[in-house]
Amino acid sequence: MNRDDWKRAVREQLTQTRWEHTLRVVDTALELAERFGADPQKADTAALLHDYCKFWSRERMREVILRRGLPEDLLQHNLELWHAPVGAEVVQDEFGIGDADILNAIRYHTSGRPHMTLLEKVIFLADYIEPGRRFPGVEDVRRLARENLDRAILQSLDNTLRFLIQRGQKVYPLTLAARNYMLDQVNEPRSKEESF
Numbered sequence: 001m002n003r004d005d006w007k008r009a010v011r012e013q014l015t016q017t018r019w020e021h022t023l024r025v026v027d028t029a030l031e032l033a034e035r036f037g038a039d040p041q042k043a044d045t046a047a048l049l050h051d052y053c054k055f056w057s058r059e060r061m062r063e064v065i066l067r068r069g070l071p072e073d074l075l076q077h078n079l080e081l082w083h084a085p086v087g088a089e090v091v092q093d094e095f096g097i098g099d100a101d102i103l104n105a106i107r108y109h110t111s112g113r114p115h116m117t118l119l120e121k122v123i124f125l126a127d128y129i130e131p132g133r134r135f136p137g138v139e140d141v142r143r144l145a146r147e148n149l150d151r152a153i154l155q156s157l158d159n160t161l162r163f164l165i166q167r168g169q170k171v172y173p174l175t176l177a178a179r180n181y182m183l184d185q186v187n188e189p190r191s192k193e194e195s196f
Contacts (some may be wrong), residue, residue, distance in 0.1 A: 002097050003048070008053055008097070021132055022051055027149070031124035036149050038122045040129040046105035046123045061086045077172045085111040112157060112178030121149055127155045154182040 001009075011019055029047035033040045037165040053061060063081045065074055068089045074082055088107035091097045107122040108116060112124055129142045129152070144152035157179040164171050 003045075006045075006048060006095055013052055013055060015055065015149055018051060021130065022048065024130035024132050025050060025123075026128045028130045029122050031120045032126055032145065033119075036118065036122065037144075038118045039101075042099065042102050042105070042119050043122050043126075045099075046102045046109075046119060047126055049091045049095070049097070049102075050087065050106050050109050050123060050127060051083065052106075053083040053090055056083065056086065058082075064089055074171070077170055079109050081172055084108065088104065094161070108178075111172050111174045112153070112182075113174050113176050114154075114181035116178070118149075120176060121153055125149065125152055128182075150182060150185050154179065154186050157182060 010022065014022065026044060026047040029043040030040055032038070033043035036191055046157075053064075058079060061079075062075065064070070064086045065072065067081065070085050070089070074085065085107045088103045091106060092103055097103060101119045104117065105120045108120055109123045109127050113120075116124065125145055129138060129145055137155070141152050141156045141159065146153055157175065160175065161171060161179060
C-alpha cells in the first residue's frame, strides 16, 4: 500500500469533520517537523494514520486490546484513550507499517508518555494545536510551540489534567507520568544553572 491507499482507507473510517481534523494534523505535524528537525515523511505518515480507529466500536477496540495484549488498564479509563494504541496495532497489521517510531507516535498521541521521541512529541502536539481546535488554553500552547516543543507539550498536559480533574474524570497514569517527565525536562536546564 502507498500513501494514496492509506488516505482512501483512513477517509473511509472517519466522519467528514474528523477527516478534516486529520488533514490539519498532517499540515501542523509537517510544520512542527520542519521547525524542530523531525523526519517529515514519518510525521506525515503518523499524522495521516493517527485517528484510523477513532470511530470503531467499544467492542471492536476492546477485542484488539485483549487479543494484542495491550495494557488492560486502558479498559478502566476513558474510551477516548483506546483508539490510539488500538490504531497502532491495526495500522501495523493492515498497512504493513513496521517503523516503531511511527507506530509509537500513533500509540501515544492521546496519552503521551515519558521519554517521547521527537516524532512522538510532534504528533502529540500537532493533534492538540491543529488550527481547528478551539478550547481554553490552546492559544497559549500554540504560542509556546513556535519556540519550545517541550514547554508546549508540558502546557498541553497541564491543561489536560486540569480539564479531567475539573470534570471529575480519571487521569490515565501514563499521562500523569508524561507530565511529570516533561516537567523535569523543562526544569532541568534551570536546575543545572542553579547548581553552579
